[in-house]
Amino acid sequence: LLATYYSMNWPWDESVMSSYCDVIEDVDGGSHGGGWNDSGAEIKFWKAFPEGPRKEATFAPKTLLGGVLQDWWYDPNYGKEGARVVCNPWYLAACEGNRGTEFDYTKGNDQGDMIGEKSHKIVRLSEVYCWYAEAIGRSGGNDPFAYEVLNRVRTRAGLEPIASGSLTPERLAEAAYDEHGWEIGGYYWGSLAPRYHDMLRMNRVKEHFEYRKLNPLIEVAPGVFRKEKVELPDNAVWNDAMLYAPYPASDVMLNPNLKK
Numbered sequence: 001l002l003a004t005y006y007s008m009n010w011p012w013d014e015s016v017m018s019s020y021c022d023v024i025e026d027v028d029g030g031s032h033g034g035g036w037n038d039s040g041a042e043i044k045f046w047k048a049f050p051e052g053p054r055k056e057a058t059f060a061p062k063t064l065l066g067g068v069l070q071d072w073w074y075d076p077n078y079g080k081e082g083a084r085v086v087c088n089p090w091y092l093a094a095c096e097g098n099r100g101t102e103f104d105y106t107k108g109n110d111q112g113d114m115i116g117e118k119s120h121k122i123v124r125l126s127e128v129y130c131w132y133a134e135a136i137g138r139s140g141g142n143d144p145f146a147y148e149v150l151n152r153v154r155t156r157a158g159l160e161p162i163a164s165g166s167l168t169p170e171r172l173a174e175a176a177y178d179e180h181g182w183e184i185g186g187y188y189w190g191s192l193a194p195r196y197h198d199m200l201r202m203n204r205v206k207e208h209f210e211y212r213k214l215n216p217l218i219e220v221a222p223g224v225f226r227k228e229k230v231e232l233p234d235n236a237v238w239n240d241a242m243l244y245a246p247y248p249a250s251d252v253m254l255n256p257n258l259k260k
Contacts, residue, residue: 002192003119008100010115016096017114022186024072024090027066029108037086039188042212043218043226046089046196049182052158058185059089065107075219084109087226091186094118122192126153130180137173150176154181177202206238 006016023035041059044048049055049196064068072090077083095103104110129149136146150172151161181195188194199205213232216251217225247258 001125002123003121005119008115008117015130016116016118016120020109020111020114022091022094022188023109024060024063024088025086026065026084027108028067029110034109035090039091039186040086041089041091041185042231043088045181047218047220048183050157050159053240054157054182058091058093058097058104058182060092063090063203064104064106069106073224078226085229087229093186094120094188095121117164119123124183124187125154126183127180127193129153130176130183134173134176134180135143137167137176138172140169142167142169142172144146146172146176150179153179157182193258200243205243206240209236209238211243 001224020036021038024040025035025037027034046059049058060072063069063072063074065074073087075084075087078087088126092103095109096118097103097107097109098110098119099115108191129152133146133150136143142165147162147164155161162175177198180193180198184194196205199208209232213234213236214230215227215231217227220226252258
């Protein structure tokens with residue numbers, strides 16, 4: 001419904017560089033290195049993501065490492081010296097091949113000059129459907145149309161539809177909340193409502209902070225366990241100021257009364 005458009009005819013410093021930003025660091029190819037790891041998926045999110053065509057389109061099925069396609073969790077030195085710097089699922093949503101061609105994960109990152117034209121999706125119709133269904137549930141309603149639009153999203157993703165009226169309003173809201181999370185997976189750049197905003201409005205950021213502090217191992221394949229490499233220190237303590245970015249230093253200099 002709303003997007004930011006780019007053109008390959010624009011100069012380099014006005015181009016979209018999301019293919020480098022979203023590709024994992026050590027993938028083969030790319031004249032400026034494989035990728036920059038600016039955004040990526042948490043292992044927990046990938047694990048909970050429903051199987052089906054949407055998941056296959058959201059995450060790179062394999063990672064090209066040293067000319068061999070490997071699972072994202074592949075790391076013969078995991079937990080030892082020489083381990084991969086980043087070992088996480090990575091998103092395909094913003095990836096683009098060289099000069100606007102379709103991205104092909106089997107070829108690694110073939111970007112040459114970083115200039116592309118893939119749009120940044122700001123608002124998608126599936127999000128509006130999820131917002132509507134969630135709003136109905138949060139307000140205590142059980143509108144059949146809320147089920148209808150939510151099921152449009154679910155069936156396109158290869159999931160079973162939810163029978164109209166089969167959920168309590170609270171469960172309907174949570175189903176739509178979860179569905180919105182799956183729908184926007186990887187749509188980080190320019191998105192009006194990324195997953196963090198969902199967590200913020202539902203007051204769930206602290207809960208996720210505590211989970212990341214624990215950073216448990218997750219079984220990503222039979223007998224294979226991985227956890228996040230970016231860890232919180234053991235003595236980290238939550239406070240609500242973490243929800244906000246600090247005031248710019250230039251503003252604080254003009255008005256010392258501004259607090260962090």
